[in-house]
Amino acid sequence: MDALPILDSHIHLDPSGDPNRAVQRFMDAGGTYLIIVHKPYKRVPNLDISEYERAFRTTIEMKGLASDLGAKADCVVGPYPGDLPYQCEALGADRALELQLSAVGLAMDLLDSGEVLGIGEVGRVHFPVAPEMQNLCDRILLKAMEGASKRRAPVVLHTESLSSNENLMAHLGDLCDKAGLSRERAIKHYSDPKTVRSAFAVGLSASMLCRKDFLREMLIDGTYPLLETDYIDDPSRPDVVLPPDSVPKKVRWARETGLLDDDAQYELMVLAPRRIYGIDTIDRS
Numbered sequence: 001m002d003a004l005p006i007l008d009s010h011i012h013l014d015p016s017g018d019p020n021r022a023v024q025r026f027m028d029a030g031g032t033y034l035i036i037v038h039k040p041y042k043r044v045p046n047l048d049i050s051e052y053e054r055a056f057r058t059t060i061e062m063k064g065l066a067s068d069l070g071a072k073a074d075c076v077v078g079p080y081p082g083d084l085p086y087q088c089e090a091l092g093a094d095r096a097l098e099l100q101l102s103a104v105g106l107a108m109d110l111l112d113s114g115e116v117l118g119i120g121e122v123g124r125v126h127f128p129v130a131p132e133m134q135n136l137c138d139r140i141l142l143k144a145m146e147g148a149s150k151r152r153a154p155v156v157l158h159t160e161s162l163s164s165n166e167n168l169m170a171h172l173g174d175l176c177d178k179a180g181l182s183r184e185r186a187i188k189h190y191s192d193p194k195t196v197r198s199a200f201a202v203g204l205s206a207s208m209l210c211r212k213d214f215l216r217e218m219l220i221d222g223t224y225p226l227l228e229t230d231y232i233d234d235p236s237r238p239d240v241v242l243p244p245d246s247v248p249k250k251v252r253w254a255r256e257t258g259l260l261d262d263d264a265q266y267e268l269m270v271l272a273p274r275r276i277y278g279i280d281t282i283d284r285s
């Protein structure tokens, strides 16, 4: 039998970083499949829908680059919620809201054309803002979830942490229900074990930073979140959040230490991605 697949469920590749090297490092360590997530590629937020259009295209190009190097790859695109406060400042709240809603519409078009797998990262602002700002975020997120639900597509969630909002998971679950989106298709990214448990408790999915301590805790527990690096491919912050080869390296470590066997890896890397993203990680064609 071929070696089991290894998926990084949340990585960023940036043309102004070194995307070739990142993908190569991932593959050299044994990685097979990447979910490439849109990121703001410029230091200043988009103020115009044509800028979103170009930026989403860049993410699709990064998917092409990864496939050309021999990795399996999909991508998700959506307006980054952390940009909203700056867009509100520059454009006023109404136009900023309208802009992000249009960007969600653009992402839906790309879903329909089959160029992207899902929507993300979308959600809420992760730094302290007024409640009105998070309400605007929720309106954008709800629209993203409604569109994703119609298309049976996954939604990658970027939000504030549990420690700043203990009601977070219940709130996200409510939004899914309002939008008619299966809770399992909503993925709380940047999770630690506590966040994973709290997402799973309400039926949401979670993607966890692939750190040794986190992975050990989850595997001992028999809990299987998606695993991610959230690598940002920014030369001024090398190997942030985690190096691009972390998922294959940590999976190998977990196998060597007996924390992970074939069955558990199959659940982690084949069944969970199939359920949540609707992807086939086994097929190498």
Ligand SMILES: [Zn+2]
Pocket (backbone or CB within 6 Å): 010, 012, 037, 121, 230
């Ligand atoms: Zn990210």
